[in-house]
Amino acid sequence: MRPIGLDRADGSAKAFLEATLPHLDIIYRVAFHTAHDHHRAEDLVQETYLRAYAAFAGHHGTSTRAWLVTICLNLARSESRRRSRRVVEAPLPDDDIAPAANPPVTDLVIAGLERERVTRALAQLPEEQRLAIVLMDLAGQTAAEVAGQLGCSRNTVLSRVHRGHRRLAGILAREDVDHGL
């Protein structure tokens, strides 16, 4: 169902969407794990695409995925700075409803709970480890690409990913002990 209505968009919009929508899942993951909220993440993704569209004419050569991720990261940074100056809003109720339950509902629920647990654990990691993991594991980028985006060396990225993985495993294991699992 991806490219609905592309026919209506004019030439440049169409070319833009064809080049960028295949990376939507990845951009959404990056947005979600930097914004920590579905609604803000969707807004962040939309803003990323609007910015990217405005700059599309000047985008040549480099990986479109890495280019979009960079735009998203920069927006997330300025957004979090802007938010931290403001009063924190009450979180909206999470109204994401699972689509029609074709797989057994219990499977969906368990998978959802597991994802939530990992999401919470990921959010507990130090920012630099979390970002490195999101950009490498969830955005599927190379350590070199991530190094460029984070302004550090490739080795630093690998080391943050490694420490992040270990700490994440530790958090999850401790939870298991706490809950007697």
Added chain:
Amino acid sequence: MACDQQRIEAFLHGELSDAEEEVFDEHLLACESCWQAVQEHRAGRQAIERLRVPAPLGLADRIAASIDLASRQPFEDRGSPGHRSQGQHRRSAHRAISHHPRRLITAAAAFVMIAVGGTLGWVLNHHPASDPPQIARVVAMDTPTVANSAALRAGEHFNFGGQALDVRSYRVEGITTIVATSTNPFPMPVRSHLVGGSSSTAWMATHGKLAMYGVNQPTGAGGKSMFLVADMPVARLPQVAAQLQLI
């Protein structure tokens, strides 16, 4: 061989030479702390795998809608309403009609019956100036011939007519749909009609080719009031609202 953090990382990322890897393999058998580091790394990585989920349904449509709106306005004009060429905002008569979620069809059918059996005789072209400002301003966003139909920024916040609202654009089956939400109920446009059926207050109205559908929640009840504007038959809008999980 001494324990070496960098060597563990290189091993985990498959960056050791064959000879180095053999040596490290041997070391792993004997060294508890390196073995644990490797195991923990793998467990963490495996947990992360669960988070490789697709973007929510409908997000691609929403992106396409906002790009569509942006593409109808030259970049120089962004934010400063101005002149545009005629052809730029001519809407395509061709519309993709696709994917009707099955679960919504009964709701839509029920609604059509109410509409047909009840009142379809409201006047279509009422005077726009008489609408409450918050309604008129949102309608204008979906009307390319009106000056301030600027491309919406993501989840933009506005204060129109003393009411704080969030406005978003979506694309539903190829048609740009503007959605406004607020913690306060929206005033109903002139010549709108109440539609019954639930504890909340739903209304409908048309504005030229555009149709509007709103559902108001009482202030303070926690729910959000919303209305949407789209160039499609007004009877379709409740279905669209449900499709966008607005109601």
